[in-house]
Amino acid sequence: MAVTVAGAAISSRASDWRPLWLFLTLAVLGVLGDRVHARTGHMRLSAGLTIVGLAMALLGPAPVVTICFISRILDALISDGIRLRGRRLALVWNLGMYSGVLVGSLIIRAATGHPPHGGAGFALIVVAGVTVANVINFLLAAVWIRAHGGPSLLTQFRRSFLPALPWIAAPNFLAGALATLYLLAGPTSLLLALGLLGAFYALLAELLGSQRQREQLEERTLQLASLQVGVLVTMVRTMSLRDQFTARHSAAVARYAHAIAHADGCTEDELRTIHTAALLHDLGKFAFPDRILLAAEGLDEEDYKIVREHPVHGAQLVRRVQGLEEIADIILAHHERIDGLGYPFGIAGTEIPALARMISVADVYDVMTARDTYRDPVSMADAVDELRRVAGTQLDAHYVELFISVLEREQIGFAHTADDDFEAELALEERIRELARPRVAA
Numbered sequence: 426m427a428v429t430v431a432g433a434a435i436s437s438r439a440s441d442w443r444p445l446w447l448f449l450t451l452a453v454l455g456v457l458g459d460r461v462h463a464r465t466g467h468m469r470l471s472a473g474l475t476i477v478g479l480a481m482a483l484l485g486p487a488p489v490v491t492i493c494f495i496s497r498i499l500d501a502l503i504s505d506g507i508r509l510r511g512r513r514l515a516l517v518w519n520l521g522m523y524s525g526v527l528v529g530s531l532i533i534r535a536a537t538g539h540p541p542h543g544g545a546g547f548a549l550i551v552v553a554g555v556t557v558a559n560v561i562n563f564l565l566a567a568v569w570i571r572a573h574g575g576p577s578l579l580t581q582f583r584r585s586f587l588p589a590l591p592w593i594a595a596p597n598f599l600a601g602a603l604a605t606l607y608l609l610a611g612p613t614s615l616l617l618a619l620g621l622l623g624a625f626y627a628l629l630a631e632l633l634g635s636q637r638q639r640e641q642l643e644e645r646t647l648q649l650a651s652l653q654v655g656v657l658v659t660m661v662r663t664m665s666l667r668d669q670f671t672a673r674h675s676a677a678v679a680r681y682a683h684a685i686a687h688a689d690g691c692t693e694d695e696l697r698t699i700h701t702a703a704l705l706h707d708l709g710k711f712a713f714p715d716r717i718l719l720a721a722e723g724l725d726e727e728d729y730k731i732v733r734e735h736p737v738h739g740a741q742l743v744r745r746v747q748g749l750e751e752i753a754d755i756i757l758a759h760h761e762r763i764d765g766l767g768y769p770f771g772i773a774g775t776e777i778p779a780l781a782r783m784i785s786v787a788d789v790y791d792v793m794t795a796r797d798t799y800r801d802p803v804s805m806a807d808a809v810d811e812l813r814r815v816a817g818t819q820l821d822a823h824y825v826e827l828f829i830s831v832l833e834r835e836q837i838g839f840a841h842t843a844d845d846d847f848e849a850e851l852a853l854e855e856r857i858r859e860l861a862r863p864r865v866a867a
Contacts, residue, residue: 426521433490433527441485447612448488451480455492456499474593477526478555478600482541483607486530493523518569525561529554541608548601555597671707674791679703681787684831685824686780699780702755706784709739709756733768736760755781759788764818782821786812786828789820805832 442448455476473496480489501516533554537547567581575581586593682703686696713731724732736757744753758772758781765773777785793808803811809829816822831837 426517429490429521429524429527432524432531433487436485436527436531437487438485442488448480448484448492451476451484451488452492452495455480455496475596475600475603477558478551478597479603479607481526481530481533481554481558482547482551482600482604484530485534486527489526489530490523493526494520497523515569518565522562522565525558525565528561529556529558532557541604547608548598548605551601551604552597555600556594559593559597670795671710674795675704675707677791677795678706678784678787680837681790681828682780682784684835684837685783685786685828688827688831689783689824691780695780698751698755699783701749702752702759702780703784703787705739705743705752706756706759706788707735707739708742709735709737711742712738733760737769754778755784757781759784761785762819763821767819777821783824783828786820786824789815790828 455473477489477493480492497516497519501519533541533550536550536554541547563582563586564578567575567578567585570576570581571578576584679700683696683700686699691699713735736759740753740757743749743756755778757769758777761767761770761772761777761781762785763774763777763782765771790808790812793803793811794805795802809832812820812825812829816825
């Protein structure tokens with residue numbers, strides 16, 4: 426603040442304050458304009474910004490700094506009371522931030538002289554000078570926030586300054602245009618300035634209000650999705666306690682299906698989708714009675730009727746989570762067959778979603794190679810032979826060969842008897858949030 430006051434005093438000239446009525450008028454407008462404001466993030470945008478820009482163009486550095494001091498001190502007194510409620514140091518720092526206004530005003534005076542002459546070049550110089558003031562103001566504010574435990578300067582620049590840049594630039598250009606209009610049309614142009622300022626900041630407040638409402642809606646939607654996802658995660662982990670094989674089988678299928686999709690050139694969004702769908706593909710088994718879920722021997726026909734319903738039950742559960750409709754469709758179709766003899770609906774060929782066909786290959790392979798309660802595992806070679814045998818009837822032949830090539834090239838596997846592989850694949854919350862966020866934003 427001392428530097429700002431000293432710089433304004435040293436640079437002050439008598440001509441900077443003339444005409445005096447203009448200084449007084451802009452001082453009043455500056456105070457009133459500062460009360461008309463809106464916020465975008467941590468940035469406070471007020472009609473006073475344009476008035477200050479206008480004063481920087483038409484008056485000298487000292488009058489502009491004086492107008493800023495008057496406006497800021499009155500705003501602090503109105504907001505915090507006479508005692509400022511412990512915010513005296515913050516007020517001093519805020520006043521010192523007007524060193525940016527001082528520097529910008531000196532730039533404008535050096536480039537145009539005083540009194541200035543209008544024109545397009547003059548308007549651009551005003552825009553440049555006010556922009557310099559904005560940048561210095563932001564940097565000093567960011568230093569204060571950082572010193573009080575806030576984020577880094579770079580983070581503040583990305584989160585606060587860049588999003589507010591259009592709303593900062595518009596008043597700068599408006600100030601340049603109004604200053605030029607004043608030099609061409611005289612004092613009556615200030616009436617037009619008031620009308621334009623009122624309209625601009627009314628529109629700004631409306632736009633920022635709409636933006637805040639949209640952001641709040643998106644945040645609440647994501648919070649709801651996270652809550653629903655938490656329920657699904659709890660169910661998967663509960664299934665792990667009830668039937669460890671089924672939960673670890675789902676994690677293994679997720680790893681294999683992801684590898685198939687990656688080899689097939691799927692996008693990042695598709696990779697997240699197939700991984701999540703594979704993790705949840707057997708969620709419908711949660712409703713199985715223990716005599717089926719923990720069966721130590723083969724099932725009878727009545728039991729198989731119940732088993733064939735698990736894709737429907739799983740899809741119904743997942744479809745309740747907003748943003749996971751595509752995953753529900755994949756879960757619903759993961760037991761359909763290429764020849765149309767699968768369940769629950771008997772669809773065939775390309776009617777089956779491609780990602781569901783990939784999961785089917787991974788599912789069959791893991792069932793054959795992992796030990797469960799009533800079947801001994803087979804070797805990778807025997808499992809590959811069986812995959813090729815059912816390719817074109819039960820499974821998609823293209824994805825069978827793609828998976829076999831991945832197995833031979835990368836030697837991927839899954840340790841059903843260890844916790845590490847299971848926990849690595851079950852990092853479900855963040856995967857589903859990543860999946861839901863672009864859909865919510867859309």
